Amino acid sequence: MLESVIREQLAAVVGGKWFKDDPESLVSYSYDATPLYQAMPDGVIFPGSTQEVSDIVKICSKHRIPVITRGAGSNLCGGTIPLQGGLIVVMTRMNKLLEIDADNLTATFQTGLNTKQFHLAVERTGLFYPPDPSSMIICTMGGNIALGAGGLRGLKYGTTKDYVLGLEAVLPDGSILRTGGKLVKDAAGYDLTRLLVGSGGTLAILTEATVKLIPKPSYRKAMVAVYDDLQAAARTVSNIIANHIFPCTLEFMDQPTLQVVEDFAKIGLPVHAKAMLAIEQDGSVEDVERDLKKLEEICLASGAVQLNIAKTPEEGAKVMEARRSALAALSRLRPTTILEDATVPRSKIADMVLEVQRIAQKYDVQICTFGHAGDGNLHPTAMTDARDPEEIHRVEEAFAEIFEAAIAMGGTITGEHGVGIVKAPYLEWKVGEAGIRMMKSIKDAIDPHQIMNPGKLFAETRKRIVFQERTEQAGRDSASNQDQDRKLETS
Amino acid sequence: MNSTHEKLAQSLKLALDEDQLTNCMRCGFCQTACPTFIETGLEAASPRGRIALMKAVVDGLMEPDESFRSQMDLCLGCRACEPACPSDVKYGELIEQTRAAIAAEKPYSLPVRVVRKTFLQGIFPHRGRLKLIGKTLSFYQKSGLQKFARSSGAMKLFPDHLQQLEKALPDVTGDGLEELWSKAGLPYRRETIGSGSKLMVIPASGARVGRVGMFRGCIMDVMFASTNVNTVRLLRQAGFEIVIPEEQVCCGALHAHAGEMDDAKQLAGQNIWAFGEANVDYIASNAGGCGALLKEYDHLMHAEQNERLQQAAVRFAEQVKDISELLSSPGRPLMPIQAESANKTVKVTYQDSCHLRNVMRVQGEPRQLMQQLPGVDMCELQGAEVCCGSAGIYNLTQTEMSTTLLDHKMEHVEATGAEVIVTSNPGCLLQMKWGIERAGKQRIEAVHLADFLAGQVWIEDKGE
Ligand SMILES: Cc1cc2nc3c(=O)[nH]c(=O)nc-3n(C[C@H](O)[C@H](O)[C@H](O)COP(=O)(O)OP(=O)(O)OC[C@H]3O[C@@H](n4cnc5c(N)ncnc54)[C@H](O)[C@@H]3O)c2cc1C
Numbered sequence: 001m002l003e004s005v006i007r008e009q010l011a012a013v014v015g016g017k018w019f020k021d022d023p024e025s026l027v028s029y030s031y032d033a034t035p036l037y038q039a040m041p042d043g044v045i046f047p048g049s050t051q052e053v054s055d056i057v058k059i060c061s062k063h064r065i066p067v068i069t070r071g072a073g074s075n076l077c078g079g080t081i082p083l084q085g086g087l088i089v090v091m092t093r094m095n096k097l098l099e100i101d102a103d104n105l106t107a108t109f110q111t112g113l114n115t116k117q118f119h120l121a122v123e124r125t126g127l128f129y130p131p132d133p134s135s136m137i138i139c140t141m142g143g144n145i146a147l148g149a150g151g152l153r154g155l156k157y158g159t160t161k162d163y164v165l166g167l168e169a170v171l172p173d174g175s176i177l178r179t180g181g182k183l184v185k186d187a188a189g190y191d192l193t194r195l196l197v198g199s200g201g202t203l204a205i206l207t208e209a210t211v212k213l214i215p216k217p218s219y220r221k222a223m224v225a226v227y228d229d230l231q232a233a234a235r236t237v238s239n240i241i242a243n244h245i246f247p248c249t250l251e252f253m254d255q256p257t258l259q260v261v262e263d264f265a266k267i268g269l270p271v272h273a274k275a276m277l278a279i280e281q282d283g284s285v286e287d288v289e290r291d292l293k294k295l296e297e298i299c300l301a302s303g304a305v306q307l308n309i310a311k312t313p314e315e316g317a318k319v320m321e322a323r324r325s326a327l328a329a330l331s332r333l334r335p336t337t338i339l340e341d342a343t344v345p346r347s348k349i350a351d352m353v354l355e356v357q358r359i360a361q362k363y364d365v366q367i368c369t370f371g372h373a374g375d376g377n378l379h380p381t382a383m384t385d386a387r388d389p390e391e392i393h394r395v396e397e398a399f400a401e402i403f404e405a406a407i408a409m410g411g412t413i414t415g416e417h418g419v420g421i422v423k424a425p426y427l428e429w430k431v432g433e434a435g436i437r438m439m440k441s442i443k444d445a446i447d448p449h450q451i452m453n454p455g456k457l458f459a460e461t462r463k464r465i466v467f468q469e470r471t472e473q474a475g476r477d478s479a480s481n482q483d484q485d486r487k488l489e490t491s
Numbered sequence: 492m493n494s495t496h497e498k499l500a501q502s503l504k505l506a507l508d509e510d511q512l513t514n515c516m517r518c519g520f521c522q523t524a525c526p527t528f529i530e531t532g533l534e535a536a537s538p539r540g541r542i543a544l545m546k547a548v549v550d551g552l553m554e555p556d557e558s559f560r561s562q563m564d565l566c567l568g569c570r571a572c573e574p575a576c577p578s579d580v581k582y583g584e585l586i587e588q589t590r591a592a593i594a595a596e597k598p599y600s601l602p603v604r605v606v607r608k609t610f611l612q613g614i615f616p617h618r619g620r621l622k623l624i625g626k627t628l629s630f631y632q633k634s635g636l637q638k639f640a641r642s643s644g645a646m647k648l649f650p651d652h653l654q655q656l657e658k659a660l661p662d663v664t665g666d667g668l669e670e671l672w673s674k675a676g677l678p679y680r681r682e683t684i685g686s687g688s689k690l691m692v693i694p695a696s697g698a699r700v701g702r703v704g705m706f707r708g709c710i711m712d713v714m715f716a717s718t719n720v721n722t723v724r725l726l727r728q729a730g731f732e733i734v735i736p737e738e739q740v741c742c743g744a745l746h747a748h749a750g751e752m753d754d755a756k757q758l759a760g761q762n763i764w765a766f767g768e769a770n771v772d773y774i775a776s777n778a779g780g781c782g783a784l785l786k787e788y789d790h791l792m793h794a795e796q797n798e799r800l801q802q803a804a805v806r807f808a809e810q811v812k813d814i815s816e817l818l819s820s821p822g823r824p825l826m827p828i829q830a831e832s833a834n835k836t837v838k839v840t841y842q843d844s845c846h847l848r849n850v851m852r853v854q855g856e857p858r859q860l861m862q863q864l865p866g867v868d869m870c871e872l873q874g875a876e877v878c879c880g881s882a883g884i885y886n887l888t889q890t891e892m893s894t895t896l897l898d899h900k901m902e903h904v905e906a907t908g909a910e911v912i913v914t915s916n917p918g919c920l921l922q923m924k925w926g927i928e929r930a931g932k933q934r935i936e937a938v939h940l941a942d943f944l945a946g947q948v949w950i951e952d953k954g955e
């Protein structure tokens with residue numbers, strides 16, 4: 001509960017209606033899309049302008065009140081959980097699309113803008129903004145920028161961080177910063193834009209952004225390749241890249257996922273196959289047709305046992321629909337769905353999928369893997385039940401081992417969902433001790449009182465796991481034999 | 492904790508399905524479908540928020556205070572959140588369980604109680620009384636009393652929305668489907684079967700493709716009896732023999748939505764029995780709100796001790812079809828009246844009935860039926876899938892939100908340039924009429940799908 005003077009000051013900034021601290025409001029901003037996390041804030045505020053954001057932050061800074069910025073609360077890393085209480089700043093009232101500049105190919109907007117709405121508005125002008133997180137019907141552009149969100153089109157077009165050109169942000173002392181602009185090139189000093197992209201609300205509240213747009217591809221076509229061997233699917237991915245073809249979508253599903261999706265959607269997926277790739281290309285008709293031909297050849301040469309090429313755009317959409325329904329199908333299976341975000345170099349996809357299957361077996365938990373094969377971003381997804389603490393513990397152990405494995409293969413702990421609370425204990429595994437030191441000193445310099453989204457990004461680092469030790473316990477694990485000699489260093 | 496809150500918290504703990512609460516993975520996908528979230532932008536006024544509030548009460552994180560109750564009341568029960576949910580969370584069940592617990596634990600204020608009791612127990616289940624109201628209304632409208640009430644300013648004594656609603660009321664006669672049918676001299680016969688059940692049987696025109704039990708509804712049969720007549724005419728034309736069991740009663744939807752589950756179950760049992768005796772292939776519904784509950788009788792009765800009743804409920808639910816489904820298939824295709832309408836086009840838009848779309852999952856058929864007509868220019872209504880704010884008695888209990896939704900709806904209707912808004916549910920139809928009244932757009936007409944189609948297709952009324 002905030003002191004009444006502070007409540008009055010906050011309410012005065014936004015007008016009474018937009019500051020709330022009744023139990024109902026506090027409960028309804030105590031969670032986001034991350035399973036297993038919840039904590040109560042002390043208040044919720046809905047600013048209507050950058051100036052209001054600045055005034056709010058000044059009050060919080062003076063009284064050392066934690067400030068947790070929130071878009072749509074769709075993140076999967078615990079990014080908006082008010083671990084230490086404080087004020088939730090909901091950005092969704094600031095949702096104006098300020099400009100689409102067709103001459104400079106840029107768009108400028110307030111960060112509370114809904115991602116899908118933004119896409120639609122851009123596409124109406126014949127332009128294109130590629131980053132397409134699956135959550136775009138609900139998430140905000142601010143949330144996308146703050147976490148560096150990616151999506152199905154990441155392989156060819158990159159992720160959010162490749163599109164942000166300029167930002168307006170409110171710093172923890174309430175001052176208003178502007179970085180970048182409608183410039184494609186900008187070499188003036190440290191790249192503050194890049195620093196803020198992916199900062200997860202720990203350095204500043206992003207209020208406005210300018211992003212780059214590209215011309216809208218005129219044509220797209222999709223196909224599906226089916227494999228009875230995981231390695232062959234993985235080989236296909238490497239071969240596609242080696243042939244210098246960049247499909248706009250190159251998605252992967254493993255057998256457990258295929259089975260679950262088919263059970264749910266009944267669309268005739270090859271449930272006996274070991275893996276499936278859903279591939280889509282966009283561009284001019286000629287380019288797409290040429291690439292598709294080549295892709296066909298590569299798939300067959302790499303060991304695909306079946307190819308289905310969409311004859312119509314509707315059929316193509318259906319293929320991608322199948323991939324998108326993966327999460328829906330998985331989430332219906334057990335009460336709690338924990339979707340993770342391990343990413344490896346593309347050449348390691350098969351190894352990683354096998355690792356996940358091995359680890360799942362070892363901890364006796366159900367984990368299916370699907371994801372953006374093209375950029376190595378996999379989503380091992382555990383189906384579990386939050387009400388069974390013992391099982392949840394095993395799931396957590398399994399994920400720790402999965403992250404470990406990803407890093408051992410030169411990968412990372414998150415490809416697009418961000419660090420937040422969930423990955424904080426593993427961050428040091430990825431960036432090392434020097435990395436953490438540099439990140440912390442940046443944080444301390446910008447936010448000396450630690451009011452911006454405290455408890456995120458930095459946490460006590462988990463001890464790294466020694467694979468061998470664990471495999472001895474899991475006697476039932478057959479795959480483990482091959483891994484006996486595989487040992488990772490404890491840090 | 493306040494003791495009434497504590498009691499309610501206890502009964503919510505018992506009532507709420509914990510599996511459903513846990514199944515919600517908080518992805519938020521339901522939010523953009525939710526009218527109250529769209530209007531307020533508040534997490535608490537979204538499905539994800541409401542589920543979180545329910546869970547917080549069950550977890551003891553929060554007490555079910557006034558604001559909790561009013562948040563649950565603010566939900567339209569339109570169930571647009573359900574098709575949007577990847578986890579298949581049964582939100583409808585959760586809100587019904589919550590409302591039932593609230594209704595049982597915390598008595599409503601006296602005037603609300605009186606209104607609820609009058610309508611839910613005193614009127615809807617009693618066909619005779621509904622008819623009497625119909626007759627009175629008819630007298631009111633025809634005797635000049637209505638004119639008098641309007642011109643004398645007597646209506647000004649009522650709240651604004653009631654005044655507007657009064658204007659939106661259709662002309663009624665007090666006659667139901669059966670009376671109108673027999674008075675019009677159309678073919679039918681009466682049968683008494685099984686344990687004394689009485690049926691009115693109306694033959695198909697031409698070769699018979701199936702036998703359909705007609706669910707005539709309660710309000711529907713008083714306020715929109717002519718729509719029921721048109722429904723039967725269309726179904727006959729499509730090749731169905733129509734059976735109207737005399738003993739059928741109100742579907743119980745309004746009771747279920749108000750948390751009066753025992754009443755709802757009792758009515759359901761009566762309908763299941765009445766239609767079970769009638770030995771039909773399908774049960775036709777022309778009101779989305781009723782159809783949705785009929786379609787969920789299996790769920791409503793799933794905890795019944797009587798196994799035969801349970802099985803009968805499952806069979807009943809399987810047989811229920813919206814008329815648009817029956818007319819599209821398995822019915823025979825309807826023939827448009829070509830000559831007159833070929834060069835004259837009427838611009839039409841369609842407002843989904845929430846329960847038809849979200850619970851019965853029917854959205855394509857009504858549109859296709861209209862699109863196939865040569866004289867009809869169908870234009871899609873932006874936000875057709877968003878609730879119009881009618882939602883049972885929501886427009887009476889939550890007038891502010893209801894009118895906000897309605898006014899936005901009318902803006903979208905205006906943008907289509909349509910002359911006719913077609914709907915598939917009496918509540919929505921009244922609301923649309925009210926919206927037209929509010930917006931002062933009398934050039935627009937609101938009609939039920941059955942009435943619209945009956946005016947556009949060729950129907951052979953006479954003969955076997
Ligand atoms: C079913 C599902 C599918 C998903 N699919 C994808 C996917 O394909 N790709 C992907 O990348 N992610 C995906 N996500 C995760 C999530 O949707 C994204 O991370 C999204 O970017 C979050 O946006 P949001 O508006 O909901 O932000 P929130 O969840 O509200 O916030 C996310 C983080 O950003 C910070 N933040 C938000 N707004 C601002 C601001 N204006 N200024 C400063 N900080 C801010 C918050 O403090 C928090 O740390 C998915 C999530 C779900 C539930």
Ligand code: SF4
Pocket residue numbers: 524525526527528537538541565566567568569570571572573582
């Ligand atoms: S039923 Fe309708 S109003 Fe209620 S939560 Fe669902 S979408 Fe919102």
Ligand code: SF4
Pocket residue numbers: 514515516517518519520521522538539542575576577578579580
């Ligand atoms: S869409 Fe379903 S799972 Fe997601 S928040 Fe809404 S109710 Fe919960």
